[in-house]
Amino acid sequence: MPPLPAAGVFVKRYSLRIALVSFLVIIPCLWHTHIEAGDLGSHLYNAWLVDLVQKGTLHDLYVTPQWNNVLCDWFLYQLGRIAGWTAAEKIVSAICVLLFFWGSFAFITAASQKPPWLLTPGIAMIAYGYTFQMGFLNYYLAIGLAFFAMALVWNGGSIEWLAAAGLAILACLAHPIGLLIMIGFIAYIKLAQHTRGWLRLLPPILAVAVIVGLHLYVIRFRTAFGLPFYFMNGTDQVVLYGFRYGMLAMCFLVFLLVAIVYSLVRSRKQPLVPGVRISFELWAVLLFAAAMFPEVIFLPQFAAPVALFVSRGTMISAILLLCILGCLRPQRWLLAGLSVLAAVLFTWLYVDTGRLNTIEMQAEQMLHALPYGSRVVVTMGPPPGSRIWFIEHMVDRACIGHCFMYSNYEPSSGQFWIHARPGGRTATSSAQDAMDIQVGTYRVKAEDLPLKQLYQCRVEDIGQLCMRDLHAGEVNCAACNQPLYWLMRAGMKAR
Numbered sequence: 001m002p003p004l005p006a007a008g009v010f011v012k013r014y015s016l017r018i019a020l021v022s023f024l025v026i027i028p029c030l031w032h033t034h035i036e037a038g039d040l041g042s043h044l045y046n047a048w049l050v051d052l053v054q055k056g057t058l059h060d061l062y063v064t065p066q067w068n069n070v071l072c073d074w075f076l077y078q079l080g081r082i083a084g085w086t087a088a089e090k091i092v093s094a095i096c097v098l099l100f101f102w103g104s105f106a107f108i109t110a111a112s113q114k115p116p117w118l119l120t121p122g123i124a125m126i127a128y129g130y131t132f133q134m135g136f137l138n139y140y141l142a143i144g145l146a147f148f149a150m151a152l153v154w155n156g157g158s159i160e161w162l163a164a165a166g167l168a169i170l171a172c173l174a175h176p177i178g179l180l181i182m183i184g185f186i187a188y189i190k191l192a193q194h195t196r197g198w199l200r201l202l203p204p205i206l207a208v209a210v211i212v213g214l215h216l217y218v219i220r221f222r223t224a225f226g227l228p229f230y231f232m233n234g235t236d237q238v239v240l241y242g243f244r245y246g247m248l249a250m251c252f253l254v255f256l257l258v259a260i261v262y263s264l265v266r267s268r269k270q271p272l273v274p275g276v277r278i279s280f281e282l283w284a285v286l287l288f289a290a291a292m293f294p295e296v297i298f299l300p301q302f303a304a305p306v307a308l309f310v311s312r313g314t315m316i317s318a319i320l321l322l323c324i325l326g327c328l329r330p331q332r333w334l335l336a337g338l339s340v341l342a343a344v345l346f347t348w349l350y351v352d353t354g355r356l357n358t359i360e361m362q363a364e365q366m367l368h369a370l371p372y373g374s375r376v377v378v379t380m381g382p383p384p385g386s387r388i389w390f391i392e393h394m395v396d397r398a399c400i401g402h403c404f405m406y407s408n409y410e411p412s413s414g415q416f417w418i419h420a421r422p423g424g425r426t427a428t429s430s431a432q433d434a435m436d437i438q439v440g441t442y443r444v445k446a447e448d449l450p451l452k453q454l455y456q457c458r459v460e461d462i463g464q465l466c467m468r469d470l471h472a473g474e475v476n477c478a479a480c481n482q483p484l485y486w487l488m489r490a491g492m493k494a495r
Contacts, residue, residue, distance in 0.1 A: 003110065003156045004163065010115070017117075025101050025124055026094040028349060034086070034397065035093050036356040038390040039135030041397035044089050046410045046418050047076035048400045049426070053418070060424025066417040071174040072096065072137040073417060085400050096141045101127045103147030104319045110154035111275030112326040118335040119322050121342035125252070126318045128349060129237030133388050136312050142178020143316060145171040149182050154189060177309075181316065184210075185282065192278050207285045215292040222305075226295035232310055233287060234318030238345055241352040243385040248344060255337055256321050263328035276327040283320040286313065302414045352383070359463050360394040363454065366467050367398050370452065375425065377407040377470070378454045379440040379477035383462055392438060395454055406451060407437035423447075440477035444470045455480045 001009070011018060029035055050073075052058045072092060079088035104123050108116040116123075131140050149164035149171070156164070164186075172179040184207075191203045227236075235253040239245045290310050298305045325334070367376065376399060380392040396405045404426045411420035411427040412434050420429040428434050436442035444451065449470065455477050457466040470476055 003152050003154070003160050007106070014115075021120060022098055022102075025127065026097055028128055028346065028353075029090055029094045029097060031350060032353060032357040034357055034360055034394065035089055036353040036360070036391070036394060037093070037133055037135040037137075038388055039393055040089065040093065040137060041135070041393035041395070042390075042408060042410055043073055043135065043137065044076055044080070044085055045393075045396035045400055045405060045408065046416065047073055047080050047088070048085060049411075050077050050418055051081055058426055060421045060426050061411055062419055062421065063417050064419060068172055068176045069138050069174075069415060070417050071170065072141055074173075085397075089397075093137070096137050096144065097127050097132070100132075100140060100144035100147070103144040103151070104322075106151035107147040107154075107319065108323045108326040110151040111279055111323050112273055112329075113275070114326070114329070116322070116326040116330070118330045118332060119326055119338065121335065121338035122256075122322050123319070125338075125342050125345050126234075126237050126315055126322075128346070129315055129318065130240065130387065131237065131312045131315045133240050134308065134312065134390065135393065136308075139175040139178060139312055140315075142171040142174035142176075143181065145174065146178050146182035146185070147319070150185050150189065153186055177313075181313075188282060188285075189278055192281070193274070204281050204285060207281075208288060211285070211289050211292050218294065218297050221300070222298040223294035224296040226308075226310055229287060229291035232290035232314050232317070234283070234314050234316075234321045236311070236314050237318045239387050240349070241383060241386045241388055242348075245345075245348065245387075248341065248348075252341055255341065256325060259325055259330065259334055259337070260321075260328065263325065263330065267328060273327045276324060279320050279323040279327060283317055283324065286317045286320070290314070290317075306415075355383075355463065356391060356394060359391075359465065360398055362463075362465050363395045363398040366454065366465060367395070368402050370403055372402060374403045374452060375406045375450065376403050376452045376454055377437045377442075377476060378405065379407075379438060379480040380454075380456055381459075381462060381480065406448075407434055409434040409438070437476055440475070440480040442476045444472055444474055444476055446472040448472075453477055 034041075049058065049061060050063055053061050053063050075092045075095075076085075076088050079091055082088075083091065101123055104126070105116060105120070108119065108123075131143075145167045149167040152160040152164045152167075168179055168182060171182055188203050188207060191206075192200070195202055226232075233253065235249045235256070237249075238252055239249045290313075293310055295310050296305045296307045297309060367374075370376075376395070378392045378395040380395065382389050382391050396408050399405045406426070406428055408427055409431065410416045411418050412429050412431040414431070420427040422429045428437070433442060440455075449472060451470045452467055453470050453476055454465060454467045456462050457464045
């Protein structure tokens with residue numbers, strides 16, 4: 001049966017199970033007042049700014065039509081106007097999570113020829129992994145749509161290809177890298193399906209050649225590399241808010257490797273599903289890409305760098321690991337093991353994001369006491385050992401309806417649909433100034449004033465916030481808690 005009719009039969013047959021799993025999957029989007037997911041707070045704040053621009057309230061910002069990196073922002077803007085900004089945040093985040101979860105589920109189903117119900121706890125772990133926690137929702141949504149498209153064309157006909165083309169348009173609107181990954185993966189899959197003998201080596205050889213070519217292209221620009229490639233195997237997606245997550249990632253990796261080896265030994269006398277080899281090759285190609293691609297690229301067309309390129313992409317590697325396991329006919333004990341790992345991850349996430357929610361509520365109380373239209377900058381660092389750096393964007397969200405975050409990076413970056421005019425009072429038009437403010441090394445100018453600085457009172461207690469007036473000539477927050485930013489900045493300057 002073709003994929004689209006088969007999907008209809010599947011939904012009808014398992015409608016109650018799908019509804020139950022979907023409800024369980026979106027619980028982390030609902031369990032706190034706000035979703036603590038890095039950049040998400042900034043995207044919501046800028047959706048509010050777009051609303052003010054469209055109403056004619058703000059004149060030092062402007063909105064331009066954009067064909068990429070905008071889909072989630074557009075949904076936040078439209079829903080925020082109708083349902084309120086808090087509701088919009090939860091609705092859009094839940095939709096993105098469901099699209100990624102079921103897109104991954106559909107992809108594994110297409111590769112393994114069997115619904116991967118036993119792997120659902122693992123898929124849920126990746127759905128709330130590093131990419132989501134950093135708030136890269138446009139990229140996240142694009143990958144979810146790409147998985148759906150790849151599932152459709154794995155064994156699909158002309159109707160499925162047409163549907164995949166529609167998903168490609170949406171993926172492009174979300175994030176262009178998602179579209180490129182979709183095209184690359186589909187080309188790899190179809191080439192692998194239609195080659196035999198020594199020609200079967202052609203897909204990985206071509207993939208490696210493309211990656212090497214891209215590497216030679218991007219290293220012409222200013223770049224910064226990240227962690228060693230062998231850490232970027234997919235399980236790094238669960239390394240989040242502290243050192244203990246590293247142990248969880250190690251347990252996750254060992255569990256998956258043991259399960260894969262056991263399944264291979266168990267089924268050694270049976271023919272393997274073709275999806276096993278394709279999934280493994282794609283995973284190996286992505287691991288090679290992690291070794292070749294930098295984390296940060298300064299492209300000339302943007303004022304701000306394209307950052308964390310590799311780290312966000314390992315969510316695909318993680319799904320491919322689960323896909324390999326799904327193609328090997330997993331046993332029921334895998335469900336128990338993955339459930340234990342997922343229970344640990346989500347317990348820690350509930351506690352750690354709850355602490356961040358408490359900090360945000362404190363910021364709300366402080367900012368809401370200011371006169372409407374007050375201009376604020378923020379310099380905040382993450383908890384010790386945290387891999388989720390951008391927690392300061394929770395303060396952007398706390399400004400909605402009350403103040404303006406002058407240090408917000410989106411209007412000056414050139415990567416989004418909202419832009420700052422030079423000399424504006426709502427947001428800086430300099431990407432370098434925005435970075436310096438967030439790092440705490442910006443020297444305040446007289447024309448910047450009046451300006452409030454929000455920061456953590458002590459490095460030892462990141463949950464206690466302070467606020468003060470800035471003065472011309474001073475460095476905005478030289479002693480603030482920003483160790484990770486200092487390291488990142490030093491690394492980029494060294495290259």
